[in-house]
Amino acid sequence: QVQLVQSGAEVKKPGASVKVSCKASGYTFTAYYMHWVRQAPGQGLEWMGWINPNSGGTNYVQKFQGRVTMTRDTSISTAYMELSRLRSDDTAVYYCARDPGYCIGSSCYNGNWFDPWGQGTLVTVSS
Amino acid sequence: DIVMTQSPDSLAVSLGERATINCKSSQSVLYISNNKNYLTWYQQRPGQPPKLLFYWASTRESGVPDRFSGSGSGTDFTLTISSLQAEDVAVYYCQQYYSTPTFGQGTKVEIK
Numbered sequence: 206q207v208q209l210v211q212s213g214a215e216v217k218k219p220g221a222s223v224k225v226s227c228k229a230s231g232y233t234f235t236a237y238y239m240h241w242v243r244q245a246p247g248q249g250l251e252w253m254g255w256i257n258p259n260s261g262g263t264n265y266v267q268k269f270q271g272r273v274t275m276t277r278d279t280s281i282s283t284a285y286m287e288l289s290r291l292r293s294d295d296t297a298v299y300y301c302a303r304d305p306g307y308c309i310g311s312s313c314y315n316g317n318w319f320d321p322w323g324q325g326t327l328v329t330v331s332s
Numbered sequence: 333d334i335v336m337t338q339s340p341d342s343l344a345v346s347l348g349e350r351a352t353i354n355c356k357s358s359q360s361v362l363y364i365s366n367n368k369n370y371l372t373w374y375q376q377r378p379g380q381p382p383k384l385l386f387y388w389a390s391t392r393e394s395g396v397p398d399r400f401s402g403s404g405s406g407t408d409f410t411l412t413i414s415s416l417q418a419e420d421v422a423v424y425y426c427q428q429y430y431s432t433p434t435f436g437q438g439t440k441v442e443i444k
Binding site for chain 2: 240300302309316319
C-alpha cells in the first residue's frame with residue numbers, strides 16, 4: 206500500500222535550519238507530486254508547496270519563498286523539506302502528502318489535494 | 333488567495349444523530365469548463381494526520397463509510413455525517429484546490 210514515512214522530531218534554535226525527510230513506498234515515486242503542509246500546535250493546516258519528484262521542479266507559497274527548499278532523491282524514493290532561518294512561530298508538525306493527480310480524457314493533471322499523508326514530524330523552535 | 337470559512341467551529345452531537353458542517357469559499361471553486369468543484373474534505377482524528385474523505389466536493393474516497401456525504405457547489409459546501417459514531421470524533425477540514433490550496437479553520441466534532 207502507499208505509505209509515507211517521515212523522519213523524527215527535531216528541536217532547533219531560532220535562526221537554525223531543519224531538514225525533514227519523507228520516504229515513499231508502494232508506488233512509483235516519480236509519478237506523483239509531493240506536497241508539504243504544516244500545522245502549528247492546536248491550529249489549522251497550512252500548505253507550503255510542492256515538488257515534482259520527476260523533474261525536481263518546485264512551487265512554494267510566497268510566504269515561505271527564500272526560506273524553504275524542497276528536494277528529492279529518486280534513488281531512495283525520498284522527498285525533503287528544508288526550512289531555514291527558523292523562528293518560534295515555525296514550531297509545528299510538518300507533513301508530507303502525495304498528490305493523487307487526476308485525468309480528464311487523455312490529459313492528466315496535478316490535483317493539489319492530498320492523499321495519503323505522512324505521520325508528521327514535530328519541529329520545535331526554542332532558545 | 334481564496335479564503336475558506338467553516339461553520340460552526342465546533343459541535344456536539346449525540347451518537348446516532350446527524351452532524352452537519354458548512355464550508356464557504358470567498359470565491360467560486362467551480363471550474364466551468366469541466367463542471368467540477370475543486371473542493372476536498374479531510375478528517376483529522378486526535379494525534380493523527382488528516383485523512384481524505386471527499387474530493388470534487390462529493391466524490392467519496394475509497395473506504396469512507398457511506399454515512400458521510402459531501403454536497404454543494406460554487407461557494408457553499410456541506411459535509412454531513414448521517415448517524416454519528418464514536419470513531420467520528422475528529423476535526424474536519426475543507427480545502428479548495430481551484431487555486432493556491434487553502435484550508436478552512438476546521439470544525440471539531442464531539443459526542444454530546
